[in-house]
Amino acid sequence: HRRIALLAGPAAGWTAPLQLAGYRGQLARLGIAFNPRLVRIGPSRPDHAAASLTALLALAEPPGAVIAGDPAMALGAIGAMAEAKLRYPRDLSLLCLEDADWMAPLGLGAASWSPDRIAATAVGLLFERIARPTAPIRRATIAAALDPRRSCARPVAAGRG
Numbered sequence: 001h002r003r004i005a006l007l008a009g010p011a012a013g014w015t016a017p018l019q020l021a022g023y024r025g026q027l028a029r030l031g032i033a034f035n036p037r038l039v040r041i042g043p044s045r046p047d048h049a050a051a052s053l054t055a056l057l058a059l060a061e062p063p064g065a066v067i068a069g070d071p072a073m074a075l076g077a078i079g080a081m082a083e084a085k086l087r088y089p090r091d092l093s094l095l096c097l098e099d100a101d102w103m104a105p106l107g108l109g110a111a112s113w114s115p116d117r118i119a120a121t122a123v124g125l126l127f128e129r130i131a132r133p134t135a136p137i138r139r140a141t142i143a144a145a146l147d148p149r150r151s152c153a154r155p156v157a158a159g160r161g
Helices: 015-029 046-057 072-085 115-131
Strands: 004-008 039-043 065-068 093-096 107-113 146-147
Touching: 004 015, 004 046, 004 072, 015 039, 039 046, 046 065, 046 107, 065 072, 072 093
Parallel strands: 004 039, 004 065, 065 093, 093 107
Antiparallel strands: 107 146
16 A cells, blocks of 8 residues: 555544644655645544544545544544445455454454553553652653454555556
């Protein structure tokens, strides 16, 4: 894929800037030029994601893959794909940056984090804060695992990439 869209949000939250930074960094790492027309940032709602993907699919050069920032956006993307009579991965690859229980039965690829590692890291940061309440706030990053399931594949449809 060379045209990869991002549905990120919420616009006013802290996740959209991080999602956009990660997206841009990986495009650069892969030698793919950043195209701001393939990015939609807004509310984390299915209706917004559906409208965003519908607009992306109407571009002269539509995306061949879409990354949804969260399950609500993935749900909206699936709805827009159904409305356009598109299926993943045949017509469009779809990946969500956050896993949910309903995704595996649908074969929707997603990133996931270990709840144990999140809990252990959060408790560790809390204990650090209790021990040193005036220390600067420290943030932690948890590595994600990717399960592409059945929704991600090489582009096959004409005009999509």
